[in-house]
Amino acid sequence: MSSVLFDVPGPKARTRNVYMNIVTLIVVVGIIAFILFRFYQSGQFTAQKWEIFTFPRVQETFLKAIGATLSAFGVAAVGSLLLGIILAFGRLADTKWLSLPCYWFTEVFRAIPLLILMMIMYYGLPSAGVKGITPFLAVVVGLILYNGSVLAEVFRAGIESLPKGQGEAGLAIGLTNGQVLRSILLPQAIRAMLPVIISQLVVIMKDTALGFLITYDEILKYANLLGSQGQYGSPVVPALMVAAVLYVGLCLILSGVAKYTEFKMSSRVKVVKAKVGMAG
Amino acid sequence: MNVLLDNSDVFLTGFKNTGILFAFSAVFSLILGTIVAGMRVSPAPAMRAAGTFYVNAVRNTPLTLILAFFALGYPRLELPQISFINAAIVGLSLYTATYVSEAIRSGINTVSVGQSEAARAIGLPFMQTLSLVVLPQAFRSVVPPLFSVFIALLKNTTVAAGFSVYEAGAIRAYLSERGEPLLPGLLWVALMFVVLVLGILTPLQRYLEKKWKVAR
Numbered sequence: 001m002s003s004v005l006f007d008v009p010g011p012k013a014r015t016r017n018v019y020m021n022i023v024t025l026i027v028v029v030g031i032i033a034f035i036l037f038r039f040y041q042s043g044q045f046t047a048q049k050w051e052i053f054t055f056p057r058v059q060e061t062f063l064k065a066i067g068a069t070l071s072a073f074g075v076a077a078v079g080s081l082l083l084g085i086i087l088a089f090g091r092l093a094d095t096k097w098l099s100l101p102c103y104w105f106t107e108v109f110r111a112i113p114l115l116i117l118m119m120i121m122y123y124g125l126p127s128a129g130v131k132g133i134t135p136f137l138a139v140v141v142g143l144i145l146y147n148g149s150v151l152a153e154v155f156r157a158g159i160e161s162l163p164k165g166q167g168e169a170g171l172a173i174g175l176t177n178g179q180v181l182r183s184i185l186l187p188q189a190i191r192a193m194l195p196v197i198i199s200q201l202v203v204i205m206k207d208t209a210l211g212f213l214i215t216y217d218e219i220l221k222y223a224n225l226l227g228s229q230g231q232y233g234s235p236v237v238p239a240l241m242v243a244a245v246l247y248v249g250l251c252l253i254l255s256g257v258a259k260y261t262e263f264k265m266s267s268r269v270k271v272v273k274a275k276v277g278m279a280g
Numbered sequence: 281m282n283v284l285l286d287n288s289d290v291f292l293t294g295f296k297n298t299g300i301l302f303a304f305s306a307v308f309s310l311i312l313g314t315i316v317a318g319m320r321v322s323p324a325p326a327m328r329a330a331g332t333f334y335v336n337a338v339r340n341t342p343l344t345l346i347l348a349f350f351a352l353g354y355p356r357l358e359l360p361q362i363s364f365i366n367a368a369i370v371g372l373s374l375y376t377a378t379y380v381s382e383a384i385r386s387g388i389n390t391v392s393v394g395q396s397e398a399a400r401a402i403g404l405p406f407m408q409t410l411s412l413v414v415l416p417q418a419f420r421s422v423v424p425p426l427f428s429v430f431i432a433l434l435k436n437t438t439v440a441a442g443f444s445v446y447e448a449g450a451i452r453a454y455l456s457e458r459g460e461p462l463l464p465g466l467l468w469v470a471l472m473f474v475v476l477v478l479g480i481l482t483p484l485q486r487y488l489e490k491k492w493k494v495a496r
Contacts, residue, residue: 006323006406013323020324028330058356111477112470113435115442119471124463143301202340209342213442220345227352237353244341244349251340 023093038239049235053242064220066246072136072208072218076143077201083144084151089129089181091156102152109149115210118142124266135216139208147204154196158189191265198258207249219243283464285453290454295472297447299366301437306430308373313380314415320385323406335378343439347371351443368440372433379429387422388414399464420492427485448472 009017039045054254090102109117122138162185170180190197212220222245227236284291319331338346350367362370388416391414399413441449447471455465 006409007400011322017324020322021326024319024324024326024330028326038359042356044356107478108474111431111435111474113438113449113473114447115438116466116470116473119449120463120482121464123452123456124466127462146290192414206340206342209344210439212348213439220342224348224352234356236356237349240345240349240353244345248337248340253462255340261437 010230041235043233044235044237046233048233052229052232052235053238058226061222062219062242062246065217065219066250068136068216069205069208069211069218069250072139072143072211072216073205075140076147076204076208079140079144080151080204081197082145082199083148084155085186087148087152088155088159089178091152091234092159092181096178106149106152109145110153112146114142114144114146114207115213117145118210118214135211135214138214139211139216142210143204143207147200151197151200154193154200155186155189158193161192162176162188192266194258194262198255198262201258202254205251205254206247219246281283283460284468287455287460287465288460290458291415291468291472292452293446294448294451294454294469297365297445298434298449300362301365301440301445301447302430304369305372305376305433305437308369309376309380312373312377316377316381317384317388318410318415319412320381321388324413331381335381338378339382341375341390342473343371343375343436344442346375347439351370352400364444365440368437368443370434370447372440375436376429376433379432382425383425383429384415384418384421386425387418390421391417423489423492424485427481427488431481434476434481 007013017218026089043049045233070237088100092110093098093102097149118138121141127134159181166184166188167180170184171177175183208216208218209220211218211223215221220279222234226232226240227234229235299452316331316334319327320335322328322331324438350371351364354367355361395417396409396414399409404412437447438449441447441453446454451469452466456462
């Protein structure tokens with residue numbers, strides 16, 4: 001850990017750091033102990049409240065709920081990436097007729113809260129006579145419109161951060177504008193922007209939980225349903241704890257997979273660079 | 281237009297409470313986020329670990345779940361009861377603080393090494409280096425990311441509508457109770473957010489960014 005904010009600790013600073021460590025530990029352990037104690041005191045750890053999670057039916061439905069969350073995430077992630085690429089290309093187009101609408105599209109859909117978008121889909125459109133809108137469709141379309149707009153900005157920033165020579169070289173060897181974007185600029189932009197794209201994917205995963213508020217049968221909705229079971233002592237807190245573990249687990253797995261691909265991709269680039277270096 | 285005029289009371293109360301949620305959560309998350317950012321760059325490893333754990337745990341949890349915990353789970357813990365709007369403020373602040381802390385931490389990294397080296401050379405200890413020299417400069421350079429965090433916070437306040445808070449996201453429920461057309465009502469809500477974000481916060485962000493730019 002090289003920090004610019006403090007010197008390499010001397011004997012005095014080292015003892016002070018030890019004290020600070022101890023104080024932090026006491027405070028953190030104190031907070032955690034208080035929360036656990038409250039949970040224990042109010043009977044959140046009694047067998048009655050956790051019994052419901054041992055039923056095979058309940059576990060199966062939890063798996064189904066995880067499946068619902070993952071399917072909404074999968075469709076929304078692919079859709080947002082595609083919409084993002086299309087909007088980014090639109091914004092970089094030479095004609096104002098294409099770039100201006102794309103600009104306003106991204107600005108407006110980034111300004112509207114995602115929940116309001118989902119409500120417009122789920123409550124607004126059917127009230128205006130549009131039929132066949134399921135909660136799944138509302139969640140996915142809302143996620144795609146919002147995250148597609150965010151990702152469009154990310155792709156555009158990535159493409160604009162590339163050296164100008166890249167696009168010019170492509171044009172010089174006779175590629176069309178579209179070919180330059182597709183086969184030269186976009187692959188490099190995606191690699192440069194991978195960390196941001198990944199964190200946006202985690203955002204999509206988290207935002208699927210908004211589906212709970214428009215009656216999509218995902219993890220949080222099922223947890224809430226279990227929490228209201230009176231004959232099992234209304235295990236609201238246990239159910240939310242299970243849901244939290246599932247969400248954090250899914251997000252950490254996603255970031256783990258993403259970090260791994262990032263590592264793979266960057267190590268591939270390094271090999272190429274090393275070879276070039278040797279040749280020169 | 282009729283939906284808006286006939287139900288102006290619903291829209292007014294809704295957006296007033298959105299404003300309350302936004303203002304209080306912004307202040308609390310700014311304070312908490314600054315403390316957490318300070319912990320994450322502090323010389324004590326335990327403080328760094330505690331800050332990192334908090335940020336990673338909360339950032340990987342959906343806001344809906346956090347608000348659900350404070351609105352539905354907290355009352356079961358037999359602690360002093362709090363109103364739904366206060367519960368939402370606590371949840372939003374805890375959630376947003378992690379993003380604030382990440383923004384400020386990245387700002388601390390942009391302050392040039394010479395600044396804190398000079399502060400140390402004249403004998404300032406860590407807390408004073410941070411609070412008198414580094415943070416004032418870091419705050420200026422984090423205006424754009426911090427504003428993005430607060431714009432996200434403004435939009436996130438709508439989630440509280442799912443947990444019994446009468447704010448902009450709940451306007452739909454009240455309109456539907458009165459049998460008003462929902463699509464135009466929801467489009468008005470969306471339009472107001474567009475005006476708030478693109479018409480007020482984004483220009484303010486550009487203005488402050490220009491005004492507080494650090495000459496380097």
